[in-house]
Amino acid sequence: MAPTKRSRDQSMEIKEDSWIPTTCGMCYSSCPIRVRRVNGVPVKIEGDPRSSLNAGSVCGKGVGSLSIAFDPNRLNTPVKRTNPKKGVGIDPGWQEISWDEALDTIAEKLREVYNEDPRQLKPTVWPAQAVYNGVVIGPFAVAFGAIHNMSAGAGGMICGNAAHFVAGLIYGAWSLTCDFNYCNYLIHFGASKGHAAGHGAGQMMRGMAEARARGMKQVAIDPVCNFVGGKATEWMPIIPGTDASVALAMLNVILNEVQTWDDVFIKTRTNGPYLVGPDKHYVRDKSTNKPLVWDAVEGKAKTWDDPTIGEFAIEGTYEANGVKCVPAFQLLRDHVKKYTPEMASEISGVPAATISRIAREFVEAARIGSTITIKGKTLPYRPAAAICFRGINGHTNAYNTVMAINLLNLVIGAADVPGGAMGWPTRGFGYPQTGRPRYEPTADPVEGMMRGGWWWGEIGLGGGLKEPMWPVREPTTPEDTLGLGSLYPMVVDSPFFFSADREEMWEKAGLPYRPKVWMNMGNNLPMSGSNLDNITDVLTKTPFVFSFDVYLSEFTEFDDIVLPDASYLETLSPFEHQAGYNGPVGLDDWCFQIRQPVVEPAYQRRMLAEILPDLAERIDPELLKKYYFAINGLWGLAGGKYALDLNEKYTWEQMADRGLKNWFGDDHGLEWFKENGCLSWPKQVEEVYWRYEIDARVPIYSEFIVTMGENVRKIAEPRGIEMDWEQYIPLPEYFPCPIHKVKSPDYDLYAITYRDILHTGTMTQQCPEIDQASMMNPYTYNIMVNEDVAKRKGLKDGDSIWVESDRGRKTKGTIKLAQGIHPQVIAFAGTQGHWSKYMPIALGKGALFNDLLEIDKDHVDPVSLSFESAVKVKIYKKEECPSG
């Protein structure tokens, strides 16, 4: 037997060899990991085997992010610019300065804004640190008075906006997946769940893979056959932005051809029986204002919650309160009749026969009427689901599309029951020893509609920044936020703070202030926002801009001062798993893990959470008290024994310890989590499959949006804000997007982006391990072009091309020919094309897609403000361009 000559250098003294439990920081899923540290040097990343979330494994970008701890290109000291000229590719002439000088300069600028009008502060955060942002920067922004201006990423560019709102409305959650342990038929509409993208990535990869191996049929409706499409049982290429037509045609097939639906679900879990009058509003009981339904047994109208109702009528036409009225479900059936598979096929390019077949397979797979017994509890069994996310959300018809897709789950009763679509986590009884955090949906007493759950509930952390889902927030005059978000009740992130027409919109909205200080936490808007002309205009017009960042990224070309932030491997973040979307789906155990430093911040790097109180105090000692006050509120400490005393001072560790003990008891403070990593406890069936546990309904007919639309218009129109108000409708329609209206035959291709498994945001490309994997992948750094189309254009693999939009914007890249892409589409992976010389590994890799995008009110969804992230283009070889 050959000896194993792999033994270590014997002269080396091992002073320390340990594993530190923490969480990954490369996307917002925050998967539990452990990092091996030898003699103070981090040498390996693994998934934490104690966590049910990712069961000891983590994706390549998590493992490959180890280099962030030792990258010689990290920013190590505060710097200020010496070149007053700001712009893309212009060297700021960085000069190292002390922390005191940096913070005093920033504090002075912030003090001016704080005293004058705090709404002049624009905070942007890095979405991959969403939780840390929420619990640390959130309270700062609240205390300062600029919380409504805070946004993650590029104002909805990477955000789910409509998808989050609908997930809250229907599932009481932030995000949507399927119950992969039981699902047999899953349709992905533009959603990469299961491919290290989106929420709960760690568990989703495992769950979806196991479901595939078990035989779950996966249908991917996607222009690209790469991640989801590439693994799916069936890939259905589609023209970008047309998914609503397919979903509505499927509804038509199910409701009017097959004529099968989950009767019990429609009657008791939705507003399907609610009577709707000719004015599109509910017909209501005059004394209680409760919506009326028709009791088919007694033949009379009653309030929806009348205990004497014999049978809810959901079909037919009735008369109540002297008006002709129709049950909402009947309206839905009638509404979708015009969406024939042939019509949808013409719009989407998906064959009519395929749409019809998928619809029939879907409803058949749902096994309506069947039950399953899990842990002794008999539950409806609906093993079919339709899920969606960013792909369909990146268009001007986002809200209507998301709603159309989710109606598929509602008509078959596959929502939060075994095998069906599932929001998570909507209901939780808390850690058994403390009963915290506890949250669950309730019903609105007037309309019976579901409210609450995790993100959309009244609970503190994160959720405290949101409002209860029901009743849906009223629009108010928009002058309190740069994104005009208060005018649009569905908005999570608005692009109006940086849109090309922002000045016009601010003027119309009557904003009495403009952004004066931009405080940026790791966001890279020049790469993740819209075209660079626009971003340059926005950032250069803001008088003072500063960033916390780990690299001198492209954003910093617009900064006056950059502060060296600690990376995730140097950061303490106690509530990484409070957000819910990074908790486990289905019956897997609850688990909660903190992020802790694997190494102390080197050089002069400092953790953002430690800088903020320092900064607050330099601005105004009272602001520090307000910061503590906001933390007490948002962390749920107020009134309890762990509340921060506003007259004391706390280290970040002390604050974290209080927050953790408040939830998990005296035995489970910071030290416990540092040592043990994951705190787990079993989940109960009623926490997961809660739909029939709680007597609450969700809308298949969105009456609220009729009122919402009316109220938005009442505020917008007198101010001259005109948008496509037609999209505020109670039953979803397909609306063409700007990309579908480009008539010139020269611009013959749709350009889109997709999420590559190796990349999130713009920092992953600077990690050598991830970069080497990316170069090994034929698609990651190249633009995918349909092989037949490319050949017709005389293009071959590896050619350098220009991609030019119908508005004359250009970007360049190299191409990879593929059969797995719609002939009318070209696709870019992720956000690439770095040009900062301070990120040499990332420099020049891939193509910069976002520079092609327009951003103004005509390129946003008028309902959710999701913005159009596809564009019509032509492509040609680089040497064919005179200016190339």
Added chain:
Amino acid sequence: MARWGMVIDLQKCIACYSCMISCRQEHFLPAGVFWNRVMVTEQGAYPAVHKINLPVLCNHCEEASCVEVCPTGATSRRDDGIVMVDYDKCIGCRYCLIACPYQQRTFLDGMKEHFPGQGLTEYELIGRQLYPYQKGTVVKCNFCVERVDEGIKKGLKPGLDREATPACVIACPAKARYFGDLDDPDSEVARLIREKKAAPLHPEFGTEPSVHYIAH
């Protein structure tokens, strides 16, 4: 004596590259050297297309051509089936590189930097001490022999106990990789080969690989 082998479920693999990068960290591989790789391509014609994600590594063949051709005996096959390279005996002739039909061997001609031109980082420096290589020799996947051997010494079972199982297997977030004793009919790998008809790549090469794949 066990005969160690691996099964990779191509239905599960999502090409996240965790196996490849975890392997590099486990063995402190110098930049540009891969003992695990993931090959990505597509199959079929529009619109009937499938993506193929194919993780590859040394097949630890029973009839290993690398063992046959090695002139110094540096490459040998252990009784448990793991094919090893003894760097002290390897003279860098690279006959094995040519002989391996699966192209799983790499000649180490130097230590490239993770950050080209910026010197070796503290991670790379400590890696050289913890896991030394010899310039001018040939390297390849060793089925994480250290984990297997150390694990067995501790009474653990490779493939079942994490500590005794190859790094690429425990790293896989889709749980697409299995490790175990091919000769034990009750092992997970033997069961998958039997029930899911897992098969090696290019069986026609006749080298009897120990890595089997469940088809897409």
